[in-house]
Amino acid sequence: MQENVFRELLDKYLTGSMTEQEWKVFSGMLNDPAYKNLLEGTIDTELREHTYEGAPDHEVLAAIQDHVKDKLHERKRSGMIIMYLKRAAVAAVVLMIAGAGYWWLANKPAKKELASADPVNKTTIIPPGGNKAILKLSNGDEIMLDSAAEGTLAQQGQAKVMKLANGQLSYEPSGNTPAAAVYNTITTPRGGQYMLTLADGTKVWLNAASSLQYPATFSGKAREVALKGEGYFEVAKNASMPFHVQVNTMDVEVLGTHFNVNSYVNESAIRTTLLEGSVKVKDGKQVRTLKPGQQSVVAANEEMKVLDDTDLDAAVAWKNGMFQFKGADIETVLRQAERWYDVQFDYKGGIAVRFSGQISRSANAEQLLKILELTGKVKFEIHGKTIVVKQ
Amino acid sequence: MNSMDEKLLLQQVADGSEKAFALLLEQKWNNIYWQAITYVKSSSQAQDIVQDVFLKIWQKRKQLPDVAQFDSFLFIIARNHIISTLRKKTALPLGYDTLEVEEQYYLPDKTLSRKNLAELIARAIDLLPQQQRTAYLLSRDQGLSHEEIARSMQVSKEAAKKNICRALNFLRSYINTHADVTMLLPMVYVILGWPGINNF
Numbered sequence: 222m223q224e225n226v227f228r229e230l231l232d233k234y235l236t237g238s239m240t241e242q243e244w245k246v247f248s249g250m251l252n253d254p255a256y257k258n259l260l261e262g263t264i265d266t267e268l269r270e271h272t273y274e275g276a277p278d279h280e281v282l283a284a285i286q287d288h289v290k291d292k293l294h295e296r297k298r299s300g301m302i303i304m305y306l307k308r309a310a311v312a313a314v315v316l317m318i319a320g321a322g323y324w325w326l327a328n329k330p331a332k333k334e335l336a337s338a339d340p341v342n343k344t345t346i347i348p349p350g351g352n353k354a355i356l357k358l359s360n361g362d363e364i365m366l367d368s369a370a371e372g373t374l375a376q377q378g379q380a381k382v383m384k385l386a387n388g389q390l391s392y393e394p395s396g397n398t399p400a401a402a403v404y405n406t407i408t409t410p411r412g413g414q415y416m417l418t419l420a421d422g423t424k425v426w427l428n429a430a431s432s433l434q435y436p437a438t439f440s441g442k443a444r445e446v447a448l449k450g451e452g453y454f455e456v457a458k459n460a461s462m463p464f465h466v467q468v469n470t471m472d473v474e475v476l477g478t479h480f481n482v483n484s485y486v487n488e489s490a491i492r493t494t495l496l497e498g499s500v501k502v503k504d505g506k507q508v509r510t511l512k513p514g515q516q517s518v519v520a521a522n523e524e525m526k527v528l529d530d531t532d533l534d535a536a537v538a539w540k541n542g543m544f545q546f547k548g549a550d551i552e553t554v555l556r557q558a559e560r561w562y563d564v565q566f567d568y569k570g571g572i573a574v575r576f577s578g579q580i581s582r583s584a585n586a587e588q589l590l591k592i593l594e595l596t597g598k599v600k601f602e603i604h605g606k607t608i609v610v611k612q
Numbered sequence: 613m614n615s616m617d618e619k620l621l622l623q624q625v626a627d628g629s630e631k632a633f634a635l636l637l638e639q640k641w642n643n644i645y646w647q648a649i650t651y652v653k654s655s656s657q658a659q660d661i662v663q664d665v666f667l668k669i670w671q672k673r674k675q676l677p678d679v680a681q682f683d684s685f686l687f688i689i690a691r692n693h694i695i696s697t698l699r700k701k702t703a704l705p706l707g708y709d710t711l712e713v714e715e716q717y718y719l720p721d722k723t724l725s726r727k728n729l730a731e732l733i734a735r736a737i738d739l740l741p742q743q744q745r746t747a748y749l750l751s752r753d754q755g756l757s758h759e760e761i762a763r764s765m766q767v768s769k770e771a772a773k774k775n776i777c778r779a780l781n782f783l784r785s786y787i788n789t790h791a792d793v794t795m796l797l798p799m800v801y802v803i804l805g806w807p808g809i810n811n812f
Contacts, residue, residue, distance in 0.1 A: 265688070
């Protein structure tokens with residue numbers, strides 16, 4: 222136990238000077254019982270000494286008072302509802318006995334009536350996507366990764382394919398005999414995403430409805446993979462063996478860097494966003510080198526564009542478990558929702574509204590739609606997997 | 613308020629007086645709110661904590677006359693709520709400059725542009741008390757450590773830390789209330805109430 226380390230990290234956290242690296246250590250310590258007393262004691266003392274108390278904000282107080290008052294009365298109401306339900310339950314039991322008696326006398330199984338007695342308006346919840354993918358091995362065998370057990374899944378060329386305890390897929394080199402390249406393909410369905418570590422240590426996050434083809438082990442002069450859909454790459458540095466991501470006719474050449482490629486066929490363009498390092502984006506004869514913070518936009522029959530000041534958070538929000546929009550039109554929002562919730566929107570067009578904000582991808586579809594509805598510009602009707610969009 | 617008055621007030625709360633309860637809240641909320649905001653770095657989450665803490669007090673109101681030290685009783689509940697909110701954080705909260713604005717779900721056209729936000733922050737910094745402003749600027753603009761700030765301001769390290777925290781709290785709260793109010797939609801709590809994110 223390192224109390225001093227904890228104290229120092231807490232100070233940094235409170236004064237807003239903590240790095241992401243330190244946060245990882247600190248958030249671990251927050252959940253470690255060894256530091257529980259220290260944390261409790263610190264907060265107790267600060268409360269006793271009014272250490273951080275500032276001027277009261279009357280608007281905030283009014284909001285709190287309103288909310289608390291509502292809650293107090295809600296409790297009273299729910300008490301009454303419980304009373305009512307108790308009475309209703311008694312009545313229901315009486316009815317059930319009467320009903321059973323009727324059945325007994327009528328001597329009919331009445332299965333159909335029972336089925337139709339199910340609540341008609343039972344609301345189905347459309348859950349968010351999760352870590353789901355199918356791995357296709359070189360011999361054509363397919364493995365469902367979400368249901369596969371942890372441990373070694375297969376030997377592919379000179380790599381062991383492992384499913385780790387956290388559900389991720391990892392390629393670990395084993396054996397040195399050079400062999401012909403052995404290719405694997407990982408495919409995520411709509412409503413799925415997956416993370417894997419390639420044999421060279423490169424990490425790839427694959428978004429929903431996407432696939433990546435890659436060799437089990439890398440050999441030769443270059444590391445080449447092919448992407449469909451959207452992926453975020455943290456490429457392991459290896460200057461002598463550049464990393465190439467092929468997307469249709471486009472090629473991203475990398476030395477070691479972090480970037481996101483969005484190439485869904487129903488999006489208007491292939492967008493490559495660079496977070497760290499440097500990449501060269503090639504499409505036919507056009508070649509552009511990106512600097513961190515830039516995004517290249519490759520659209521059919523158009524010259525490649527490079528945008529500065531890209532919203533990096535928004536570009537990789539999906540990888541961090543968020544939907545994030547900044548002035549996004551409704552089509553963009555719906556396309557993302559379709560891929561993640563595996564639903565179909567029936568949208569006739571003509572709704573001019575732009576959305577900004579962020580929402581967790583662990584929310585279910587209804588929660589997302591409700592938020593969108595609160596703008597007052599759009600309404601949704603859910604019919605199973607089809608959602609009708611209305612003005 | 614002297615301890616006799618407080619005893620009387622607590623007795624009234626125990627008897628179910630909502631008026632007395634509102635008075636109690638008014639006297640005690642501010643310290644808890646600022647303590648919470650310092651730890652959870654979000655004004656809306658700090659408000660939730662204050663609400664939950666007082667609802668808990670209301671639930672336990674029958675015990676209040678037997679409580680020897682009401683403040684200690686209150687602080688334990690508050691501290692537990694703060695820690696549990698803190699533990700649920702899956703990511704390092706962003707700095708004041710993006711935190712409150714991004715937490716809100718806002719409509720386009722009414723969003724605060726980065727430039728406006730920078731101006732708003734500059735105005736808020738001007739409003740800080742001298743000691744807080746100095747500590748804050750030494751920390752942010754000059755990147756000094758707490759020790760260095762303490763030395764250059766000739767105060768204790770604790771005092772330097774306190775000043776930075778208070779400055780941050782003020783900025784956070786100022787931006788929260790002065791960012792164009794029309795951009796805020798009422799579903800802030802809906803979003804914050806969602807389960808944490810941890811997909812990979």
